[in-house]
Amino acid sequence: MKLRELLSSLINYQTEADLDLEITGIETDSRKVKPGYLFVALRGFTVDGHDYIQQARMNGAVAFVTERKIEGQASFIIVPDTKKALAVLADAIYLRPTSRLNLIGITGTNGKTTITHLVEKIMNDAGKLTGIIGTIEMRVGQYREEVKNTTPESLQLQRLFSLMLEHEASHACIEVSSHALQMGRVWGCDFKTAIFTNLSQDHLDYHETMENYLQAKALLFAQLGSGYQRDNRKIAILNKDDQKYDALYKVTAAEVITYGIENEADVRATNIEIGATGTRFTLNTFKGAVSISMKLVGMFSVYNVLAATAACLVEGVSLSSIKVSIEAISGVPGRFEPVLEGQAFAAIVDYAHTPDSLENVLKTVREITAGKVYCIVGCGGDRDRGKRPLMAQIAATYADTAIYTSDNPRSEDPKRILEDMVQGLTDETYQSATYHCILDRKEAIEFAVSKAKSGDAVLIAGKGHETYQIIKDQVLPFDDKQVVAVAIRKRME
Ligand SMILES: CC(=O)N[C@H]1[C@@H](OP(=O)(O)OP(=O)(O)OC[C@H]2O[C@@H](n3ccc(=O)[nH]c3=O)[C@H](O)[C@@H]2O)O[C@H](CO)[C@@H](O)[C@@H]1O[C@H](C)C(=O)N[C@@H](C)C(=O)N[C@H](CCC(=O)O)C(=O)O
Ligand SMILES: Nc1ncnc2c1ncn2[C@@H]1O[C@H](COP(=O)(O)OP(=O)(O)OP(=O)(O)O)[C@@H](O)[C@H]1O
Ligand SMILES: N[C@H](CCC[C@H](N)C(=O)O)C(=O)O
Numbered sequence: 215m216k217l218r219e220l221l222s223s224l225i226n227y228q229t230e231a232d233l234d235l236e237i238t239g240i241e242t243d244s245r246k247v248k249p250g251y252l253f254v255a256l257r258g259f260t261v262d263g264h265d266y267i268q269q270a271r272m273n274g275a276v277a278f279v280t281e282r283k284i285e286g287q288a289s290f291i292i293v294p295d296t297k298k299a300l301a302v303l304a305d306a307i308y309l310r311p312t313s314r315l316n317l318i319g320i321t322g323t324n325g326k327t328t329i330t331h332l333v334e335k336i337m338n339d340a341g342k343l344t345g346i347i348g349t350i351e352m353r354v355g356q357y358r359e360e361v362k363n364t365t366p367e368s369l370q371l372q373r374l375f376s377l378m379l380e381h382e383a384s385h386a387c388i389e390v391s392s393h394a395l396q397m398g399r400v401w402g403c404d405f406k407t408a409i410f411t412n413l414s415q416d417h418l419d420y421h422e423t424m425e426n427y428l429q430a431k432a433l434l435f436a437q438l439g440s441g442y443q444r445d446n447r448k449i450a451i452l453n454k455d456d457q458k459y460d461a462l463y464k465v466t467a468a469e470v471i472t473y474g475i476e477n478e479a480d481v482r483a484t485n486i487e488i489g490a491t492g493t494r495f496t497l498n499t500f501k502g503a504v505s506i507s508m509k510l511v512g513m514f515s516v517y518n519v520l521a522a523t524a525a526c527l528v529e530g531v532s533l534s535s536i537k538v539s540i541e542a543i544s545g546v547p548g549r550f551e552p553v554l555e556g557q558a559f560a561a562i563v564d565y566a567h568t569p570d571s572l573e574n575v576l577k578t579v580r581e582i583t584a585g586k587v588y589c590i591v592g593c594g595g596d597r598d599r600g601k602r603p604l605m606a607q608i609a610a611t612y613a614d615t616a617i618y619t620s621d622n623p624r625s626e627d628p629k630r631i632l633e634d635m636v637q638g639l640t641d642e643t644y645q646s647a648t649y650h651c652i653l654d655r656k657e658a659i660e661f662a663v664s665k666a667k668s669g670d671a672v673l674i675a676g677k678g679h680e681t682y683q684i685i686k687d688q689v690l691p692f693d694d695k696q697v698v699a700v701a702i703r704k705r706m707e
């Protein structure tokens with residue numbers, strides 16, 4: 215694409231570059247630049263991309279988008295905000311992929327990954343090929359790619375959308391993290407539908423206050439725009455039972471569909487029966503009502519199903535087809551996933567890594583367990599310190615035995631993370647709590663497995679689908695599912 219054509223998507227820039235230059239690609243990482251590329255310099259948290267312009271040039275970059283004039287550079291394009299420019303240029307170079315996809319974005323503290331998987335299943339079963347992007351991976355049909363971030367930066371995001379189109383997807387369903395909204399990774403995305411799951415404490419290391427965190431989430435609904443035209447409808451799907459419902463309702467001009475359990479809602483579950491191996495309820499919608507008997511467990515799973523149902527009804531999937539798909543889903547990797555090795559107690563691997571999700575999951579485990587509940591949990595390093603004591607309190611409250619251990623300590627001293635956690639137990643309320651601190655995650659899991667008796671449950675929280683543990687700079691193989699399975703087999707020998 216000619217530089218002229220690419221730049222036609224921007225208005226506010228200055229350049230003396232040759233507009234007839236042929237641009238073969240866009241890159242933000244100087245190390246990945248190829249001949250003919252346009253290099254966009256981003257100011258990062260660690261380094262400033264403006265310092266890598268020379269390297270980008272040596273690797274073949276022919277033009278540079280920057281926020282300031284760099285001496286000796288002829289082919290630069292100066293913009294006020296390179297992040298915003300990147301989003302616009304990425305959208306342009308991939309030929310506006312989201313204008314050709316029905317794009318569903320999901321934000322909220324918990325449930326995003328789960329809902330993308332539910333939507334993918336329902337839509338694909340209905341013959342509407344849907345690509346997904348999120349914490350686990352990007353995939354469309356049989357094609358999959360690893361992603362570093364839950365919501366990748368705009369350039370990668372637009373490339374993935376364009377790949378989905380190559381695979382003939384008609385829809386995309388993506389997780390939109392608060393980081394991504396704050397950092398403008400989804401600028402340039404033409405969302406049709408935005409879903410809100412819930413808001414509870416997480417990521418205060420980055421957002422600092424819950425108000426800022428909410429504001430970041432709200433951006434998805436504010437950016438949705440209105441669009442009541444038949445061919446450009448915008449829909450906000452909001453959780454009526456969440457405290458932040460009103461705030462989000464106010465920021466969006468789009469048509470609103472509500473879902474919930476406690477409050478009247480457009481899509482609502484009633485007659486809920488939670489069991490150890492599944493859940494039953496009546497799914498009431500603006501397209502009628504059906505009874506559901508699904509394998510997903512817990513009240514939180516019902517909320518996720520309601521959100522996914524609302525989104526798929528918007529896309530014209532029939533309620534009867536939605537019922538069939540939901541009832542067929544066995545689960546989402548690492549989300550309340552049972553490990554079955556023929557043992558007499560339950561072992562469950564779950565990705566709860568926030569106070570709210572841990573509470574939800576533990577309440578569910580409690581509800582379906584006749585015997586004792588063992589909860590193995592840690593907190594990630596270089597992340598919100600405030601959630602550590604809260605998570606320790608929740609484990610101590612709902613489990614008979616809490617076992618505090620390492621999650622991904624990253625650059626932090628794992629001992630200090632455990633100290634932060636048990637600080638939450640100094641209050642008298644927790645005096646009688648039974649807990650152990652076992653730094654090594656494998657030992658912690660083995661300990662719980664050695665103690666569990668028939669009818670008990672062992673919940674291993676925090677890492678879910680992850681197959682690694684990050685300790686300092688090392689990413690070491692570690693898979694909760696495997697570790698617990700081996701421990702169970704050893705015990706049964
Ligand atoms: C704090 C944060 O979000 N950082 C993100 C950011 O990295 P950064 O700002 O440190 O980048 P940097 O290393 O300073 O580099 C700045 C620029 O210089 C360029 N560079 C750098 C070196 C070089 O030799 N040449 C060069 O050109 C880089 O390519 C980049 O364009 O930009 C990177 C590329 O887009 C992201 O991968 C990275 O996410 C890191 C890995 C991260 O952990 N982010 C977390 C906090 C995050 O975003 N999490 C949310 C999910 C949260 C949740 O819902 O649970 C997510 O969406 O993933
Ligand atoms: N609707 C929900 N409400 C509360 N907790 C939930 C909900 N759905 C899932 N959970 C809990 O949160 C954990 C993470 O779920 P999921 O991966 O779907 O969330 P996410 O929003 O994608 O998280 P992340 O921010 O890490 O991407 C699950 O393992 C479960 O414990
Ligand atoms: N997206 C979340 C995942 C947390 C998972 C947990 N295992 C941890 O490492 O803290 C984060 O990066 O904060």
Ligand SMILES: [Mg+2]
Nearest residue numbers: 326327349389
């Ligand atoms: Mg996720």
